[in-house]
Amino acid sequence: xxWLEFPTYILLTSVFWLLALVLLLTPKRSVxxxxxxxxxxxxxxxxxxxxxxxxxxxxxxxxxTLAETRLWYxxxxxxxxxxxxxxxxxxxxxxxxxLMAILFLFLNYLNPDTFDKTLMPALQSPWFxxxxxxxxxxxxxxxxxxxxxxxxxxxxxxGKEVDRTLLMxxxxxxxxxxxxTFGLLFGALWAKEAWGHYWTWDPxxxxxxxxxxxxxxxxxxxxxxxxxxxxxxxxIALAFVVLLICWFGINYLPSAQSSVHVYSS
Amino acid sequence: MNKNIRDTKHKNKLWxxxxxxxxxxxxxxxxxxxxxxxxxxxxxxxxxPAWPVNIAIIIIFIIYFILIHYxxxxxxxxxxxxxxxxxxxxxxxxxxxxxxxxxxQTPSPADPSLLDSLGLTNVTSSWPYLxxxxxxxxxxxxxxxxxxxxxxxxxxxxxLNHIGLWIVVVTASLGSSDMWRLSMGLETRHPSYxxxxxxxxxxxxxFGMILLDFNIEEYPPEVGLMHNRDHTLxxxxxxxxxxxxxxxxxxxxxxxxxxxKYIPFARKYGDNYDTTSIAGGAxxxxxxxxxxxxxxxxxxxxxxGSYAIPADYLILNKELSVAMTQLRPxxxxxxxxxxxxxxxxxxxxIEVNKPVTIDGWKIYQTGYDEPMGRWSETSIIELVxxxxxxxxxxxxxxxxxxxxxxxxxxxxxxxxxKA
Ligand code: HEM
Numbered sequence: 092x093x094w095l096e097f098p099t100y101i102l103l104t105s106v107f108w109l110l111a112l113v114l115l116l117t118p119k120r121s122v123x124x125x126x127x128x129x130x131x132x133x134x135x136x137x138x139x140x141x142x143x144x145x146x147x148x149x150x151x152x153x154x155x156t157l158a159e160t161r162l163w164y165x166x167x168x169x170x171x172x173x174x175x176x177x178x179x180x181x182x183x184x185x186x187x188x189x190l191m192a193i194l195f196l197f198l199n200y201l202n203p204d205t206f207d208k209t210l211m212p213a214l215q216s217p218w219f220x221x222x223x224x225x226x227x228x229x230x231x232x233x234x235x236x237x238x239x240x241x242x243x244x245x246x247x248x249x250g251k252e253v254d255r256t257l258l259m260x261x262x263x264x265x266x267x268x269x270x271x272t273f274g275l276l277f278g279a280l281w282a283k284e285a286w287g288h289y290w291t292w293d294p295x296x297x298x299x300x301x302x303x304x305x306x307x308x309x310x311x312x313x314x315x316x317x318x319x320x321x322x323x324x325x326x327i328a329l330a331f332v333v334l335l336i337c338w339f340g341i342n343y344l345p346s347a348q349s350s351v352h353v354y355s356s
Numbered sequence: 357m358n359k360n361i362r363d364t365k366h367k368n369k370l371w372x373x374x375x376x377x378x379x380x381x382x383x384x385x386x387x388x389x390x391x392x393x394x395x396x397x398x399x400x401x402x403x404x405p406a407w408p409v410n411i412a413i414i415i416i417f418i419i420y421f422i423l424i425h426y427x428x429x430x431x432x433x434x435x436x437x438x439x440x441x442x443x444x445x446x447x448x449x450x451x452x453x454x455x456x457x458x459x460x461q462t463p464s465p466a467d468p469s470l471l472d473s474l475g476l477t478n479v480t481s482s483w484p485y486l487x488x489x490x491x492x493x494x495x496x497x498x499x500x501x502x503x504x505x506x507x508x509x510x511x512x513x514x515x516l517n518h519i520g521l522w523i524v525v526v527t528a529s530l531g532s533s534d535m536w537r538l539s540m541g542l543e544t545r546h547p548s549y550x551x552x553x554x555x556x557x558x559x560x561x562x563f564g565m566i567l568l569d570f571n572i573e574e575y576p577p578e579v580g581l582m583h584n585r586d587h588t589l590x591x592x593x594x595x596x597x598x599x600x601x602x603x604x605x606x607x608x609x610x611x612x613x614x615x616x617k618y619i620p621f622a623r624k625y626g627d628n629y630d631t632t633s634i635a636g637g638a639x640x641x642x643x644x645x646x647x648x649x650x651x652x653x654x655x656x657x658x659x660x661g662s663y664a665i666p667a668d669y670l671i672l673n674k675e676l677s678v679a680m681t682q683l684r685p686x687x688x689x690x691x692x693x694x695x696x697x698x699x700x701x702x703x704x705x706i707e708v709n710k711p712v713t714i715d716g717w718k719i720y721q722t723g724y725d726e727p728m729g730r731w732s733e734t735s736i737i738e739l740v741x742x743x744x745x746x747x748x749x750x751x752x753x754x755x756x757x758x759x760x761x762x763x764x765x766x767x768x769x770x771x772x773x774k775a
Binding site (some may be wrong): 212216261262264272279280283290298301304305307308311314 | 439442443446447449450453454456457461480528535537685686687688708709710711718720722738740742745748749752755756759760762763765767
């Protein structure tokens with residue numbers, strides 16, 4: 092399986108998931124409503140099949156290029172959305188995660204990568220896969236929590252109660268933050284083996300650390316119970332901007348002309 | 357659990373105890389300001405002290421936290437472990453790292469601009485950065501000492517995270533002056549004795565090393581369609597390159613390519629390529645290209661070239677040719693002999709990602725003579741000595757275990773929220 096077959100699979104995935112979202116709107120007890128699970132699964136399965144196929148055909152884990160990380164982001168965020176939906180019945184979050192996943196797949200359709208089968212020697216390490224996987228899981232959770240933050244801001248400015256929203260964001264930040272910490276520390280341990288030092292203030296490292304600090308700020312801001320919810324919501328929304336710079340914006344920063352981590356495209 | 361929780365809505369006068377956000381941020385502001393001033397006036401940046409001054413500083417630091425915490429009952433001490441202080445400290449530190457993230461870190465000491473004088477082109481050795489890190493470490497230190505009493509699981513996780521972070525930040529920064537990172541070029545003919553630091557200063561290592569053998573394992577060669585006008589690759593959407601393998605065919609665009617013959621070490625003899633055992637051989641493949649739109653065929657040799665022989669293309673038409681991409685190393689490695697004395701030596705093997713430790717040095721494979729490619733007779737290695745590393749690792753693993761708890765428990769306040 093290669094990127095050439097990609098359009099077929101994203102078409103399948105998008106159609107299945109959009110159908111599932113439409114069925115979600117039907118009355119709770121109707122047959123249609125219960126059918127949505129089937130479509131959720133079919134959409135998920137088709138993207139998983141593609142990902143595994145790509146992995147096999149590339150003969151290396153597909154974690155190298157920006158398009159490949161976007162593919163994984165789509166896989167993880169939709170998985171998280173579906174699991175959270177069945178665990179806590181969060182239809183809005185399901186819709187958000189599926190639409191985000193579709194958006195990312197669509198971005199890949201517009202900007203597919205060239206075939207790059209090679210992996211530079213320093214990246215051929217047992218650390219590589221765990222490092223990238225924990226990062227992507229971290230990003231998926233943190234991005235998700237920030238979206239909850241944005242939703243909270245919306246509620247806040249409409250004069251609604253945001254306590255519950257913030258508590259939900261808290262829990263998701265904790266999980267995402269822990270994964271991000273793992274990503275940073277695995278990165279450090281690996282860098283020591285590959286390059287001789289665990290931390291070099293490479294732009295990608297710097298921005299990942301900044302992302303980490305932003306959410307650290309949020310966690311500590313939320314410790315006191317009587318903090319302004321507005322500030323908390325703004326912190327978590329802005330932290331997302333830092334996360335996005337770390338992920339996509341780095342290539343455009345003046346400080347990042349020599350990063351070893353900038354994704355090739 | 358928290359004695360210093362109070363209503364922030366109720367504003368008291370500035371600098372009246374207990375201190376809150378305003379005081380915490382003002383202090384941060386003064387710290388940064390003084391940092392910038394020191395850099396402007398002094399201009400030298402910060403030099404981290406080396407062994408044994410650094411260990412002394414760390415011990416004094418720790419004793420200081422404990423003594424002050426138990427002996428001084430002033431509201432400032434309480435403030436030092438409060439959340440507003442933590443928030444201000446984390447924000448200030450974040451600000452400095454943001455500057456680091458936006459401003460290219462390329463100081464020009466010869467002709468310093470304002471950014472240079474403020475230390476912003478070398479943030480990690482600037483005074484404002486040091487000030488913000490100190491603020492962070494002091495607040496973190498007092499926070500840790502205050503929680504050092506009950507050992508519930510929650511508290512243990514808290515301590516693992518905070519102590520781990522304290523250890524990592526302190527030892528990574530104070531320990532950096534005890535670290536040696538030297539680079540050395542090894543050759544096949546004569547032993548090398550001198551290694552160089554990043555400033556180009558040479559050091560006699562007290563032992564000699566010679567390169568016995570250097571090896572590159574390469575990715576299989578690939579060919580692609582190239583624009584004749586500017587020699588760039590033509591890549592369709594999701595465009596691909598064809599992997600060369602003797603006896604196979606592949607399709608690129610409208611062309612079917614048949615790989616008739618492949619020579620991994622080739623040299624040109626007249627119009628033809630043949631295997632060579634002389635250094636400098638390149639990779640060559642004989643291709644028959646058929647244009648599926650009109651049935652025309654073109655055939656000939658395509659070669660990636662090396663330092664010794666030029667590259668060769670198969671011209672298809674006015675616009676396009678078939679070209680081979682440059683050799684890409686999959687991994688490279690060196691067999692090295694180290695001479696402890698004239699007749700006492702030891703052989704070892706290193707590869708990227710597989711360093712070895714010899715005589716207290718960790719030795720990494722970092723490079724080779726790239727223009728020479730697989731014919732390189734030079735291997736570049738790095739020698740690293742970092743006595744603080746084990747301590748940094750202890751910190752790292754403490755944080756790993758501490759954050760595992762975060763995943764496991766989450767914030768865990770949902771149930772008690774109404775309390
Ligand atoms: C690895 C990094 C860190 C993690 C994972 C972390 C996590 C946490 C968590 C989960 C809490 C709540 C604990 C509880 O209420 O039991 C907390 C509290 C706190 N943290 Fe951190 N933190 C980190 C770094 C820092 C830093 C850098 C500072 C200060 C500069 C700091 C200062 C504080 C303070 C003052 C509290 C409140 C303690 C209390 O109320 O007893 N933390 N931290």
